Amino acid sequence: MLGDMRLVDEFENVYYSAGVIGQGGQGIVLRTRDSDIAVKLVTDRAGQPLSDPVARVAALERLRRLRVLPLPADLPLARPVAALRDRAGYVMRLLDAMHSFKDVFERPCSEEPGELPSWLAEVARHDVRAAAQLADYASTGSTKGRLLLLAKCAAVLARLHAAGLVYGDLSTSNVFVTGVGADAQVWLIDADNVHYEGQVGDDFFTEGFAAPELARGDSGVSFRTDCHAFGVIAFSVLCLNHPFVGELVRAGGDWSRDEADPQQQAMHGHLPWIHDAGDNSNRTDEGLPLELTCTSRLADLFEETFGSGRTTPWRRPAMLHWPEALAAAADCSLHCNSCGMSYFALDRAQCPYCSAARPRLLRIDSHRWPEVLPAPCWVFLMALDSLDAAAQLPGRVFMPFSLAGNDEPVLSVQAEEGGYRLRRGRDSGPPLQIARAGVREGQFEGLENFHLSAAELAMGVTIFAAGAQARLIRLALMEAA
Numbered sequence: 075m076l077g078d079m080r081l082v083d084e085f086e087n088v089y090y091s092a093g094v095i096g097q098g099g100q101g102i103v104l105r106t107r108d109s110d111i112a113v114k115l116v117t118d119r120a121g122q123p124l125s126d127p128v129a130r131v132a133a134l135e136r137l138r139r140l141r142v143l144p145l146p147a148d149l150p151l152a153r154p155v156a157a158l159r160d161r162a163g164y165v166m167r168l169l170d171a172m173h174s175f176k177d178v179f180e181r182p183c184s185e186e187p188g189e190l191p192s193w194l195a196e197v198a199r200h201d202v203r204a205a206a207q208l209a210d211y212a213s214t215g216s217t218k219g220r221l222l223l224l225a226k227c228a229a230v231l232a233r234l235h236a237a238g239l240v241y242g243d244l245s246t247s248n249v250f251v252t253g254v255g256a257d258a259q260v261w262l263i264d265a266d267n268v269h270y271e272g273q274v275g276d277d278f279f280t281e282g283f284a285a286p287e288l289a290r291g292d293s294g295v296s297f298r299t300d301c302h303a304f305g306v307i308a309f310s311v312l313c314l315n316h317p318f319v320g321e322l323v324r325a326g327g328d329w330s331r332d333e334a335d336p337q338q339q340a341m342h343g344h345l346p347w348i349h350d351a352g353d354n355s356n357r358t359d360e361g362l363p364l365e366l367t368c369t370s371r372l373a374d375l376f377e378e379t380f381g382s383g384r385t386t387p388w389r390r391p392a393m394l395h396w397p398e399a400l401a402a403a404a405d406c407s408l409h410c411n412s413c414g415m416s417y418f419a420l421d422r423a424q425c426p427y428c429s430a431a432r433p434r435l436l437r438i439d440s441h442r443w444p445e446v447l448p449a450p451c452w453v454f455l456m457a458l459d460s461l462d463a464a465a466q467l468p469g470r471v472f473m474p475f476s477l478a479g480n481d482e483p484v485l486s487v488q489a490e491e492g493g494y495r496l497r498r499g500r501d502s503g504p505p506l507q508i509a510r511a512g513v514r515e516g517q518f519e520g521l522e523n524f525h526l527s528a529a530e531l532a533m534g535v536t537i538f539a540a541g542a543q544a545r546l547i548r549l550a551l552m553e554a555a
Contacts, residue, residue, distance in 0.1 A: 078090055078091060078092075079091040079104070081106075081113055081158055081161065081163075082158065082159045082160060083156035083157065083158055083159060083164075083165050084156050084157045084158070084159055085156055086159075087156065087165075089106040089107070089108065089111060089113060089165065090106060090107045091104040091105065091106055091113065092104070092105045092106055092107050093105045095112060095174070095263075096174055096176070096247045096248070096263075096264075097117075097121070097247075100116060100117065100243065100264070100266055100267075100278050101114050101115050101116045101117045101163065101264070101266070102114070102115045102117060102121075102123070103115075103263060103264065109170040109171070110167055110168060110169065110170055111165060111166075111167060111168070112152065112165075112166050112167075112168045112263070113158070113163060113164070113165055113166070114154075114163050114164055114166060114263075114264065114266070115158075115161060115162070115163040116130075116162040116163050116266070123161060123162070123163075124161070124162040130161070130162040134157055134162060136266065137154050137157055137164050137266070138157075139269075140153065140154060140265060140266065140268060141153070141154055143239060143268060143269070143270075144237055144238075144239075145234075145237065145239070145268075146233055146237060146478075148478070149230060149233055149234065150230055150259060150260060150261040150262065151230065151234070151261065151262045151263075151265055151268075152166040152167060152168055152250075152261055152262065152263040152264075152265065153166060153265050154166055154265070155167060166263065166265075168250065168261065168263065169252055169259060169261065171252065172250040172251060172252055172261065173250065173251060174246060174247050174248070174249065174250050174251075175223075175246035175247075175249040175250075175251065175307065175311065176245075176246040176247045178214055178251060178254065179214060179220070179246065179310075179311050180246060180310075181210060183203050183206040183207045183210060190205050190206065190209055191209060191212075191413065191414075193412070193413040193427060193428035194208055194209060207314060208415075208427075211314065211362075211415070212413060212414035212415050213414065214254050215254035215255075216409070216414060216415045216416040217312060217366070217367050217407055217415070217416045217417070218404050218407040218408070218409055218416035219254045219255065219256075219416075220254075220311050220312055221312070221400050221401070221403050221404035221407060222256055222258075222400075222401070222404045222481075223251055223254065223258060223260055223311075224307070224308050224311060224312070224396075224400045225396075225397050225398075225400035225401040225404060225481075226258075226259070226260040226397075226481070227249050227260045227262075227304070227307070228304060228308075228393060228396035228397040228400055229397040229477045229478070229480070230260065230261075230262055231244075231262075231300060231304055231393045231396075232392075232393040232394050232396070232397055232477050233477050233478065234268070235271075235297050235300070235392070235393050235394070236394075236477075238270055238271055239268050239269065239270060239271070240267075240268065240269060240270070240271050240295050240296055240297060240299075240300055241262065241265075241267070241268055241300050242266075242267025242268060242269070242278065242279075242295045242300075243264065243266075243267050243278045243279050243280055243295075244262075244280075244283060244300055244303035244304060244307070245280035245282075245283045245303065245307070246283075246307055246310070246311070247264075247280065248262060248263050248264040249261075249262060249307065250262070250263055256466070256481075267295065271296060271297055272296075279295070279299075279303075280303075281341070282306065282316060282341065283302075283303040283306050283307070284299065284302075284303065284341065285298065285299040285302035285303065285343075285387065286302075286341065286342050286343025286344075286384060286385075287299070287343070287387055288302075289341045289342050289343075290342050290343070293387075296387075297392065297393070298383075298387040298388065298390050299387075300393065301379065301383075301390045301391065301392065301393055302379060302380075302383065302387075302390060304393065304396065305317070305375075305376060305379040305380060305383075305390070308376075308396070308400070309376055309380075312362070312367040312368065313361045313362045313363075313364065313367050313368075314360075314361040314362055315348065315358065315360050315361030315362075317347045317348060317349075317376070317380045318340040318341065318345060318347050318348065318356070318380070319337070319340060319348070319358070319360075320345075320347075320348035320356035320357055320358035320360075321355075321356060321357060321358050322336070322340075322345055322346075322355050322356035323336045323337060323339070323340050323345065323356065324336075324358075340356075343384045343385060346381075346384070347376075347380035347381060347384060349364060349373075349376070349377070349380075350377075350380075350381050351377055351381055352381075364376075366417065366426060368403065369399070369402070369403040369406070369418065371399045371402070371403070372399050372400065372403055375391050375395060375396065375399060378390060378391050379391060394477075397475075397477060397480075398470075398475045401470060401475070401480065401481070402452065402453075403418070405452070405453065405454045405455065405470075405471075406418055406419065406420055406453055406454075406455055407419070407455075408432070408435070408455055408457060409457070409460075410425040410427065410428065410430055411430075411433075411457075411459075411460070412425060412428045412430035413425060413427050413428035413430065415427040415428070419432055419435060419455055420453070420455070423555035424555060431554060431555045432554060432555040433457045433458070433459050433554050434457070434458045434459065434551065434552065434553055434554045435455050435456065435457055435458065435551070435552040436455070436456050436457075436458055436487070436531075436549060436550075436551065436552075437453065437454075437455055437549070437550050437551070437552050438453070438454040438455070438456075438467065438471060438547060438548070438549055439452075439453055439547065439548045439550070440452040440453070440454070440471050440472070440545050440546075440547045441545065441546045441547070441548070442543070442544075442545065442546075443538070443544040443545055443546045444544075446546055450548075451545075452470060452471055452475075454467060454471050455552075456487070458489070458551075461487055461488055461489040461494065462488075462489055463488065464486040464487065464488040464495075464497075465486065465487050465488070466483035466484075466485075466486050466499075467483065467484055467485040467486070467487065468480060468481045468482060468483060468484065469481065469482045469483075469484050469502065469503055471484070471485075471545075471547065472484050472485070472503050472504055472506070472537075472539040472545055472547065473503065473504060473539065473541065473543070473545065474543050482499070482502050482503070483499045483502065484498070484499050484502050484503030484504075484506075485497070485498060485499065485503070485506065485521075485537075486499070490525070492525075492527055492528065493525055493526050493527040493528045493529075493530070493531065494525075494526045494528070494531065495523075495524070495525060495526075496508070496521060496523075496524040496525075496526055497522075497523050497524075498521065498522050498523070503539070504539045504540050504541040504544075505520075505539075505540045505541075506520075506521040506522075506537055506538070506539055506540075507519060507520060507521055507537065507538045507540070508520075508521040508524060508526075508535065508536070508537050508538075509535070509536045509537075509538070510526070510530045510533065510534070510535055511530075511533040511534040511535070512530075512533055513530060518536075518538055521537060531549065531551060532551055534548070534549075534550065535548070535549040536548050536549070537549070
């Protein structure tokens with residue numbers, strides 16, 4: 075039925091469906107033969123496209139209201155561009171070859187996965203499925219790739235909240251990505267429920283992602299329920315486990331509760347989260363530990379979201395706190411060439427997964443100017459042996475962190491004979507100057523297309539990024555462990 079459906083929009087444009095992208099409680103999202111066009115069909119509670127005329131009119135009115143909301147023009151949110159003529163639904167634009175977080179990060183792992191990499195041999199002897207899950211984790215960006223994608227997703231939500239708008243039904247099914255690399259784009263789709271904070275709307279949610287007060291029916295969607303849903307997405311994508319599904323849930327829950335279903339007890343906020351600082355009754359060894367996937371700053375955000383925030387929603391950190399914390403963690407994470415996993419290289423001399431020694435690194439410390447404090451405001455790491463291809467330094471190294479554009483490349487670094495080539499990005503970032511210890515008495519000179527010798531890098535290099543909030547950036551070598 076959905077494989078080759080003819081659909082006509084309000085402007086008489088014709089589309090043909092080409093398969094299902096995703097399906098949720100409110101509708102079905104279809105690909106079309108046009109690779110950058112998708113169609114959303116609003117469905118009833120049985121999952122069937124709406125046929126009731128009254129319900130179709132109500133759905134179309136909701137779409138018309140959505141089209142006049144003050145959404146930032148460049149926000150990567152797949153919004154309606156045209157309503158369908160004969161069905162309840164709308165046409166939206168997507169980038170080509172996008173896939174949902176659910177499809178990328180929640181793929182089922184086989185009990186017989188075939189040949190696994192050698193670093194997983196010991197794990198496979200005890201649990202083949204866990205080994206297959208780790209192999210899939212490595213092939214889909216590992217921790218570093220996930221942190222970068224989550225930072226982009228968090229920035230989209232934070233910008234939406236800054237406009238006074240709530241997303242509503244957030245889950246891994248409606249976050250879409252173009253890939254798992256540093257340059258991948260992240261979009262939100264299924265924008266039907268976007269509305270002003272405090273405005274009465276349809277309180278749809280996806281089981282497992284709803285905040286406890288929303289799942290219980292005690293409140294509607296809000297900034298705070300969006301923050302909880304994002305926290306669940308971030309934790310499950312990074313740690314391979316739901317934050318509330320621990321041993322207490324698997325053992326049958328709290329028998330003193332009215333709800334018989336332990337899963338429901340957890341989703342309603344009656345059980346502690348699995349890393350609760352004051353209650354370890356729901357702990358679990360499933361998934362990856364926090365120390366391998368999160369910085370202390372991220373761990374604090376999760377604790378506030380699921381610990382204090384479980385019973386006191388206003389304690390949940392606002393979305394504004396997440397993008398910078400996630401991006402900072404990603405920039406201190408190092409990809410291991412031996413196993414494909416990634417780890418926080420400032421804290422470890424070797425990869426915690428395969429025990430490969432940490433390679434020689436270029437450490438880039440960014441300081442606010444003129445108040446240069448001992449601790450940098452940003453740290454970026456890159457492996458020197460990975461610079462055969464140009465590596466990009468993003469804007470957040472050279473400027474204060476911003477929700478839009480913090481990942482735009484400002485400076486590239488590439489190995490060449492005798493040293494490294496530094497190149498400014500095209501029309502991006504602040505003016506840059508470079509100074510080398512022992513060269514021209516350490517004076518600054520313009521940085522556009524610059525050869526930096528290996529000896530000069532070893533002696534010490536400083537880059538000055540001019541601007542109202544200037545940065546002093548120090549480049550230093552970290553020898554292999």
